[in-house]
Amino acid sequence: MLRSTRTALLAGVTSLALVLAGCSGSNDKKAGGGSTQTSGVTITVALASDAPPKAALDAFTKETGITVNWVNIDWDSLQSKISAAATAKTYFADATNVDWSRVGQLGKLGWYYPMDSYVDTKAMAADVPQLASFTVDGHVVGIPYDASFMVTTVNTELFQKAGANPAPQTIDAYTAALKAIKAKGVVQYPLNIPFAAAEGLSTYWYETTGAFGGSILDKDGKPQFTSPDSPGYKAAQWMVDALKSGLVPPGNINVTDSQGQQNLMAKGQVASTFSDYSGNVGTLYNVKKSSSVVGKVKYIRTPGASGPGANLSNPDGIGIPKQAKYPDAAAKFIEWFTATQQQADFAGVNGPEKTFPTYPIPSHLSAVKQMTAKGNLVGGEDLVPMLQGSKPVFEGGAPSWYPKFSNAVYTNLHGAATGSMSVEQAIKTIADTADQLASGS
């Protein structure tokens, strides 16, 4: 009896010791420390994109000794993961997406290492104009790796079938062309607007507002869209009216931006996407395995209130979270990934085997010039002037409270689309949210 008790006691103490040992953690560096090791390590890179060509990554590994574990996560989920990991102070990846819209928040929170500590950003600035959108208080939060901006795309064949001008200059002419396409039965629903309550709806509205000749917020974050005569209000009304009048498929109330581009625009189900993404013609619509409209979709200058409107930029950047295990190795990767020559390779300047199929437009102007010179930029003659004239979405940069504002934008515009509220109510709620956030209450 005594022996069995001792054995049980020993077992209990042993298991308790094991648990305590398990709870005590390892000797790893504290969160935020990271290793300075830059060779013989594996880093995780999390972007909302397919991986670059394997040969390119292999060449990087051979050159540096750094192996890259590429993780492709959809944009909305990626932003949530970044926030969740940073607030919990846990490791998620060594390099992640830094979107233009999150720069204000990330800069204020200090979740990322300043990239100017790792890369010569001053030397880069002249060739990468969108670097300014990633700078907060003199520190660069992320390095832009593309020069994405919003642009109107049209399926020229469908426009021509309806006898409509495939390059309308104004919103009115554009709307009339869409109505003609519908009236002539070329397609039942000619326009793609992604009305699902997600980020893509917000950016669509920003671009449409820009086309109507206005902006969303002023430099102090005050809403500029409350009056029914304001471009923002008109843009929201135009979008909802397009759905109600049957220009947009009714099912689009639950379609996201990428779903609309892949399942509607790339399949010839619709004739146009007013706020599409630059690069989609080359990386999606002209790709045979994912598109049935190869060679038919073109970029056009944004139809505006009284002539071509502006294109708003939404570049993607890449940065190093403070919980990265190998920040120095991640910095080496970012330097390689965003270098001019690498971007030229990704863009197909130096042969198809080096091309990164889903890569949009390079962030380095010098790489864009190489592409244009070699004729590698699909629609380059249209895109380059638009790129040079593209404007940031917010004059004063994305505010630190942008995610909450964007949530108010897409949930309320979605509500207006479904009919659960009017456009007026949606605009008022969005404006109230902006006022409240801007005032800091």
Place this chain on the structure above:
Amino acid sequence: MTVTSSTTTPRPAESKIPAGPAPVHRSRLDLLPYLLISPVMIFIACLALVPAVFTVVQSFFKVDALDPPTRFDGFGNFVRLAKDHAVVGSIGNTALYVVIGVTLSTLIGIGAAVVLQKPFRGRSLVIAVLILPWAMPGVVEGILWTGIFDPNAGLINSVLSSLHLSDGNAVLLGQNRLLTIALIELVQVWQIAPLSVLLILAVLQLIPGELYEAAQIDGCTPWSAFTRITLPLARPGIAVTMVQAVIATLNVFDQPYVLNGAANTGASVTMQTYFISFQDLDFGQGYALSLLITIVTLLISLGVVRLVYRRVEL
């Protein structure tokens, strides 16, 4: 019946235990059980109790990453939540999820368990297939059903259209609040109902066949046998089933998030907790909302147990 037979069976181990008190060893023996369960207790304390206490305390503080420092805020978080239209709307949505989900999963659980109660050829295979949806992650199910509900090329609208019952846009997630919630909850019921079936089936397996035989001899119809034998004796299992359904539906997240995004037509209260905490970075309000969800879950679960559970001795 089984109880009676087990009590008459001699237990050989008993004869080896010495009679009389053993005061010398008692104190050591009393400590032993606590020592043995201490690893589990530490795990529970680390992973459940400490975070729970932390949540309760922090819900009374202003904890906002964009508005530091952390400071005492009394009931401020709760007041702001009560004024937040998105949160109030999500409470209504969640109530509908609970009513639809608990009702459907319990009815399906009882119905399927009764069908599976008697052995038949292929019963094991049916049970194995039945469990599959429960074993799948909610996000995977959400993605799977996204294809079925797809407004432009989904199965449901395609079938309705090919049957000339609609123009292809009759069933749209997000179009109508009640329809959206019903469709989303259908997906969750598809996931949680298998566990309900298994829990109730386990209880039904304990009901002695002699009871049904005796009832049959007394002229009892199958329906009477179901209402007077099966249902009363299955109450413990039904109560457990309903409690797990209450917990699952009150905390529904994956299905509405994947199928309907952040739209107010289907957003659950757990989704709002997530948005407030990880999008707005207002953790104080997130803690407060989590605390409210926990309290409501406890109260409803206790209510279900009080109403449905009955101690049954066979």
